[in-house]
Amino acid sequence: MKQTLIQMEHSANRIRESIITMLEKAGSGHSAGPLGLADIFSALYFSILNIDPKNPDWDNRDIFFLSNGHVVPVQYAAMAEAGFFDKEELLTLRQTGSRLQGHPERERLPGVESTSGPLGSGLSQAAGYAYSLQYIDGIKHRFVYVVMGDGELNEGNIWEAAMFAGKNKLSQLIGIIDRNNIQIDGNTEDVMPLEDLKGKWESFGWHVLEVDGHNIESIIDAASQGRAISNRPTVIIAHTIPGKGVDFMEYDYKWHGMPPNADQAKDALRKLRTLDGKITHEGAGV
Amino acid sequence: MTYPLDPALFTDDMKLEPTRAGFGRGLRAAGEADERVVALCADLTESTQMHHFKEAFPHRFIEIGVAEQNLVTVASGLARAGKIPFTSSYAAFSPGRNWEQIRTTIALNNQPVKIIGSHAGIYTGKDGATHQMLEDIALMRVLPNMIVIAPGDSVEAEKATKAMANNGKPTYMRLAREKTPVFSTEDSPFEIGTAYVLREGTDLALMGTGTMTAKLLEVATELAKHGLEAEVVHVPTIKPLDNKTILYTAKKTGRVVTAEEAQIAGSFGGAVAELLTEKLPMPLLRLGMQDRFGESGDPAELFPLFELDPASMAKNIAAWAKVTHRYHQ
Secondary structure (H helix, E strand, O other): OOOOHHHHHHHHHHHHHHHHHHHHHHOOOOOHHHHHOHHHHHHHHHHHOOOOOOOOOOOOOOEEEEOOHHHHHHHHHHHHHHOOOOHHHHHHOOOOOOOOOOOOOOOOOOOOOOOOOOOOOHHHHHHHHHHHHHHHHOOOOOOEEEEEEOHHHHOHHHHHHHHHHHHOOOOOEEEEEEEOOEEOOEEHHHHOOOOOHHHHHHHOOOEEEEEEOOOHHHHHHHHHHHHHOOOOOEEEEEEOOOOOOOOOOOOOHHHOOOOOOHHHHHHHHHHHHOOOOOOOOOOOOO | OOOOEOOOOOOOOOOEEOHHHHHHHHHHHHHHHOOOEEEEEOOOOOOOOOHHHHHHOHHHEEEOOOOHHHHHHHHHHHHHOOOEEEEEEEOOOOOOOOHHHHHHHHHHOOOOOEEEEEOEOHHHHHHOOOOOEOOHHHHHHOOOOOEEEOOOOHHHHHHHHHHHHOOOOOEEEEOOOOOEEOOEOOOOOOOOOOOEEEEOOOOEEEEEOOOHHHHHHHHHHHHHHOOOOEEEEEOOEEEOOOHHHHHHHHHHHOOEEEEEEEEOOOOHHHHHHHHHHHHOOOOEEEEEEOOOOOOOOOHHHHHHHOOOOHHHHHHHHHHHHHHOOOOOO
8 A cells, every 4th residue: 555755754663663573572683774774665665666465476566575685574564564464473573483584485475575685696586577577578567676785785696686687778677775884794884895886886787876765755756767767777775874763773783683682672662652752752653 | 117228329329419418409399388488598508508499589598697696596586477497507607606596596485497507527528627517416405495307318308308397396407518328218208206227137226317327237238247137227316316216126136336427425326325224224335426526538538537437337336246245124
């Protein structure tokens, strides 16, 4: 179901609350990336993607690949928010028998288009699907989106796929890079510099857009522009704040692979529900 | 049912053809039969014999360039879009280089991508150890969901290619570069998961996969001269292994020899060892690469060097049989 901008902002906040709740319950998992992606996933699931939560394999759907599978809590939270499954199921994250595996598995959860986790392989799968639509099936009205992390751009597989998509001018392919500047060992520019990132993608034949990854309207506009570009693939470099919405997690790479404990989760949820103390009663604006 | 062997086998008119040629024909036929079949290659289109498909169906052929990780992951995406992708490269590179991508995006993701590894084994010859892939069987058979096939000759490779197009599963097939004897006929049976008794015997079992089976037929002839009647079993599918046929022959003969152009650890010999150890422990001799890499040379010289030519194998098997009692239940 498509939402208005203000509804999407509220959805993003609820997605963040779900992320905190499910990670605390799971006792393991990644915090910073999922929180930073909440606005992008709200935009994807409530505006950009042409999907039907009640019919996940609908023939006319857009395709969404998650390349950096470790941020999947944000996808699960967005899917639950969109009605793919009940929100209660979010609390089974990482538990034995759960459909919500620590990293996403296609065969376990309808709506997940591929299994991912090991980094660098999502863009090429998205490119393969987009190639099929554009050159083999001649289907023009469907688009393929893929979210990548910035750390995973260290992987050679990404650049193999970037070359392939550029060569074939895969115009129905839209990549979104979560440019949050952190990876496990530290700042991306210290671990393995990515800049000039825009120039790199342009030189591979891509249309490149840079947006504020927390401005839902900008994200949606960029996706629209990406769909309108008919002679190249598009990549949206979305600048995000890791841990966005929870002040003690923001910008701190130590929260990349760590869940909040009970006290931290309580603190985080209070901040999210009171817009960081700016409003006095919890639940306002939700 | 008796397995029909090519009447020209081991005569002056014996047919010789690389298994990859059979793949080329089979892929084109599979493409004609099903328009969902697509083909991807990593800059080795003619070498892996995909050019026949490319000429027939240019819009369903995708050139990937020298990028084996991309080769299999683009294929995974195509499978998600409802296609039946065949990928080809040399086995040293695919699945040699891109094993993790195969594991995650094809095996765990359970997509029916076909991974064709050409130039596997010792027949790769003069290119040397880097290109003589000997670990591909072991790498692929440990993956859940993955089917592993090593066809015995070009005729069987063609049948295997058509069969895997329809099996709906992730599948690996290894192929050889050089011409090898054609022992099967158009009428010979082939089903994925089935092993075939090519020659009946009572004294010991010779089980071969891929291009080694033809050599084992020669070995059996040689052993007969020493009074040993060997049953020869051809095992083109290494996973799933045809436990029934292998155990039947093992029980009947009481001694088993396996032969392959691969590391014996974890490959076909390893698979048979696992089966016999659990179900029917008995003497087993595994012939193949004994924890060493290959090297450059003409295959006609390399097989004797590694003691995998028929004469060396017959000699070593006869010596082993002399000191190894048959298992009696």
